[in-house]
Amino acid sequence: MDLRLTDEQEMLLKASTEFLAARYPRSRVRDPQARPDADYRRQAAELGWYGLLVGEDLGGGSLSGEPVVDCALLARALGAQLQPGPFLGTALAALALAADGSPEQHRGVLADLLAGRSAAAWAVVDAGGDPAPTAGVSARRAGEGGYTLHGAKTAVEGAGDSDLLLVTGTSEAGPTQFLVPRDAPGVSVQELEGLDITRRFAEVTFADVAVGPEALVGAAGGAGGLVDRMWDIACVLTVADMVGAMERDFAAALEYSGQRIAFGRPIGSFQAVKHLLADTSLLLEMSNALLFAAARAVGSGASDGARLTSMAKSFVSDSGVDLVHNCFQVFGGIGFTWEHDQHLYLRRVTTDAALFGDAVSHRERICVLAGL
Amino acid sequence: MSSDPTGSTPSSEPAVSVQEFRTALRRWLQDTLEPDDPVARGVRRFRALTPADLTAERGLQARLHAAGYAGLTVPTEYGGRGLTAAHQRVFDEETSSYRLPDFGVASMTTALCLRTMLAHSAPDMLRRHVPRILRGEELWAQFFSETEAGSDLAGVRTRATRRDDGWVLDGGKVWSSGAQYCDFGMCLTRTNWKVAKHRGLTWFAVPLDAPGVRIEPIHQIGGEAEFCQEFFDGVVIDDGERIGEVDDGWTVARTVLVLERGFAEEGATVPSLAGEHTDLVALVRASGRAQDPVVRQELATVLTHDYAVAHLEQWIAEYMAGSGGLDAGVAAYAALAAGTFTPERAKAVMRIVGRDAVLWPAGDTERGAPALEYLNSRRKAIAGGTNEVQRNGIGEQVLGLPREPSFDSRMPFDEVLRAARNWSGRVG
Numbered sequence: 141m142d143l144r145l146t147d148e149q150e151m152l153l154k155a156s157t158e159f160l161a162a163r164y165p166r167s168r169v170r171d172p173q174a175r176p177d178a179d180y181r182r183q184a185a186e187l188g189w190y191g192l193l194v195g196e197d198l199g200g201g202s203l204s205g206e207p208v209v210d211c212a213l214l215a216r217a218l219g220a221q222l223q224p225g226p227f228l229g230t231a232l233a234a235l236a237l238a239a240d241g242s243p244e245q246h247r248g249v250l251a252d253l254l255a256g257r258s259a260a261a262w263a264v265v266d267a268g269g270d271p272a273p274t275a276g277v278s279a280r281r282a283g284e285g286g287y288t289l290h291g292a293k294t295a296v297e298g299a300g301d302s303d304l305l306l307v308t309g310t311s312e313a314g315p316t317q318f319l320v321p322r323d324a325p326g327v328s329v330q331e332l333e334g335l336d337i338t339r340r341f342a343e344v345t346f347a348d349v350a351v352g353p354e355a356l357v358g359a360a361g362g363a364g365g366l367v368d369r370m371w372d373i374a375c376v377l378t379v380a381d382m383v384g385a386m387e388r389d390f391a392a393a394l395e396y397s398g399q400r401i402a403f404g405r406p407i408g409s410f411q412a413v414k415h416l417l418a419d420t421s422l423l424l425e426m427s428n429a430l431l432f433a434a435a436r437a438v439g440s441g442a443s444d445g446a447r448l449t450s451m452a453k454s455f456v457s458d459s460g461v462d463l464v465h466n467c468f469q470v471f472g473g474i475g476f477t478w479e480h481d482q483h484l485y486l487r488r489v490t491t492d493a494a495l496f497g498d499a500v501s502h503r504e505r506i507c508v509l510a511g512l
Numbered sequence: 513m514s515s516d517p518t519g520s521t522p523s524s525e526p527a528v529s530v531q532e533f534r535t536a537l538r539r540w541l542q543d544t545l546e547p548d549d550p551v552a553r554g555v556r557r558f559r560a561l562t563p564a565d566l567t568a569e570r571g572l573q574a575r576l577h578a579a580g581y582a583g584l585t586v587p588t589e590y591g592g593r594g595l596t597a598a599h600q601r602v603f604d605e606e607t608s609s610y611r612l613p614d615f616g617v618a619s620m621t622t623a624l625c626l627r628t629m630l631a632h633s634a635p636d637m638l639r640r641h642v643p644r645i646l647r648g649e650e651l652w653a654q655f656f657s658e659t660e661a662g663s664d665l666a667g668v669r670t671r672a673t674r675r676d677d678g679w680v681l682d683g684g685k686v687w688s689s690g691a692q693y694c695d696f697g698m699c700l701t702r703t704n705w706k707v708a709k710h711r712g713l714t715w716f717a718v719p720l721d722a723p724g725v726r727i728e729p730i731h732q733i734g735g736e737a738e739f740c741q742e743f744f745d746g747v748v749i750d751d752g753e754r755i756g757e758v759d760d761g762w763t764v765a766r767t768v769l770v771l772e773r774g775f776a777e778e779g780a781t782v783p784s785l786a787g788e789h790t791d792l793v794a795l796v797r798a799s800g801r802a803q804d805p806v807v808r809q810e811l812a813t814v815l816t817h818d819y820a821v822a823h824l825e826q827w828i829a830e831y832m833a834g835s836g837g838l839d840a841g842v843a844a845y846a847a848l849a850a851g852t853f854t855p856e857r858a859k860a861v862m863r864i865v866g867r868d869a870v871l872w873p874a875g876d877t878e879r880g881a882p883a884l885e886y887l888n889s890r891r892k893a894i895a896g897g898t899n900e901v902q903r904n905g906i907g908e909q910v911l912g913l914p915r916e917p918s919f920d921s922r923m924p925f926d927e928v929l930r931a932a933r934n935w936s937g938r939v940g
């Protein structure tokens with residue numbers, strides 16, 4: 141089962157899949173030296189990836205009038221292909237600039253992001269562990285409308301492959317966002333080792349980084365609403381990434397269960413395996429249903445957008461991990477081999493489950509939203 | 513189409529536009545019907561109907577029919593309006609806050625039997641029954657399961673034997689909801705024992721006041737008596753009351769199984785949780801454990817599963833609307849989701865509420881509600897095909913996995929029963 145796609149959505153997904161197969165196939169995903177380079181970005185930009193959350197007047201354009209759904213469809217396809225960044229960070233930075241940026245930023249850096257001339261990573265997660273997206277980096281007024289940034293963010297996807305960092309922090313006025321060149325003096329990017337070998341995450345420290353007024357995205361202190369919205373969209377896109385990887389892993393396990401012979405029968409004919417696969421596919425269908433329910437609600441600004449986002453993130457985080465383990469069980473021994481892709485899905489999905497709030501934290505948020 | 517050479521034009525009645533329909537309906541509803549709410553609807557769903565209730569509901573249905581609002585998509589020759597699914601959707605939207613005729617579970621069974629008949633019965637039979645159904649004069653029960661055949665529905669043993677121009681029924685049915693209020697039962701029988709089990713089945717309309725029909729209520733573990741058991745002893749049925757072809761009942765059964773899973777009405781499934789379950793947020797507040805982090809995690813899990821199941825139903829309905837077909841395998845997802853998450857929810861409620869869920873003041877039905885929900889919670893894991901059968905359906909019909917080895921699909925049914933008594937597990 142799937143959504144009924146519009147012609148434009150189908151075209152984007154088909155063109156993107158072809159592009160990835162040619163430009164960043166599984167052999168590149170597995171290559172520890174491989175990086176999505178400027179050429180990858182430029183071609184992706186031509187497909188319209190980075191402007192999906194930006195209005196046409198600013199050079200972007202959604203496909204269906206439901207930009208978050210379009211974005212989720214693409215994120216799901218990227219998860220299925222186990223792609224590295226910089227899609228999420230760049231699309232969200234573009235959204236932030238389109239929503240709160242100045243006309244100069246619209247003409248300059250936003251246009252660069254949409255054209256793939258620049259890529260952005262979103263530095264939002266406090267390295268110290270405070271769950272608030274504005275925690276971890278503080279900004280002090282300095283000089284002619286400028287600021288000095290200090291602190292550290294972590295789990296910044298694709299920081300090493302981006303030339304810009306969208307930094308969500310706190311100034312004296314409140315929640316404030318800055319767009320900072322990655323090579324600005326005082327910025328240091330330390331790539332982290334991690335479970336997921338298909339993407340790279342970094343800890344970014346800001347040691348009194350001086351930025352001018354042009355780095356400010358929107359009014360100082362006024363970013364709270366936008367950050368909340370970006371966070372929910374990031375959750376939805378992370379869920380989409382998981383669902384894409386889940387779909388591929390499940391399809392591979394299903395195919396294998398029809399081919400592998402044991403006790404004189406394909407193992408998928410045994411009810412013990414068949415029922416495991418049926419239960420697993422139910423989790424997958426429910427995950428897809430919740431993903432697009434959340435994408436629609438967040439996209440339309442519906443009052444239950446936050447609740448559905450947290451439901452989708454908590455449900456799919458748990459179900460995704462269950463799914464990759466169930467698929468692993470179907471594969472048996474071959475799933476333990478480096479050459480088999482099973483471990484790539486296991487790594488990717490389990491990592492997504494922990495990003496942008498794990499299942500436990502989203503369940504707590506559901507309680508708060510229910511008035512408890 | 514080119515015009516008729518004689519110069520005449522087709523004289524069919526101009527179709528009512530959806531907008532005109534909505535306007536007229538809205539006015540009629542305001543003038544005629546009482547308001548209603550989802551909670552009241554949920555309470556009525558499984559209520560016991562008194563004779564006075566039945567008379568009142570039949571009267572309300574007759575008024576609905578007289579005003580032209582019964583059987584919207586049913587062809588006009590059978591007393592319906594012959595309108596489109598879009599009109600039906602408008603009707604569903606506009607009437608959602610009004611008190612419609614409500615025979616409880618018999619409303620659902622009658623609707624399912626009506627839809628099945630429209631797909632499979634001969635025109636004569638439809639002309640006899642459908643207008644009466646639409647006027648509220650006939651309620652129909654589903655005679656599917658037997659004490660020896662539930663999930664394996666094709667294994668039914670109620671016997672229909674040919675006699676003259678009719679049939680004689682012997683055997684019995686069980687788990688028929690609301691049969692005590694109904695006028696007819698749509699009954700699956702075996703008409704041929706010398707062929708494989710799916711090939712010898714035939715459906716009949718059984719009049720419940722016929723000689724030889726006996727109906728007994730079944731007392732459930734929660735104290736309700738929502739279902740019946742029926743006994744047939746030489747019940748004579750006219751061949752004109754047959755639904756579908758002789759021995760081809762499995763074709764009809766496939767329609768029934770999809771309809772029974774609730775995806776018959778295009779676009780009719782909209783997640784609505786009100787009245788379905790106990791209000792868990794209120795229970796947690798009342799329990800004094802609202803700040804317990806374990807309880808909060810459990811609560812959020814249950815709320816999330818409620819929404820996930822509801823959105824799955826919408827996901828399936830959208831898919832079916834888009835693919836234009838009823839698909840029993842896909843419908844099995846909804847059944848398995850309900851069968852999986854309903855018992856889990858009930859168990860979680862018992863954990864959250866704790867001792868107050870197992871002991872409460874005499875007569876306090878509100879505080880007894882979690883226990884009743886707990887007792888009933890495995891129903892969806894069993895009724896309409898167990899979770900295991902739904903998993904087989906998903907595995908084989910949707911995922912395309914190889915079938916189980918089958919020991920009864922080719923053998924004549926009377927031999928199947930003999931062979932099963934000497935089961936050894938050896939093949940060949």
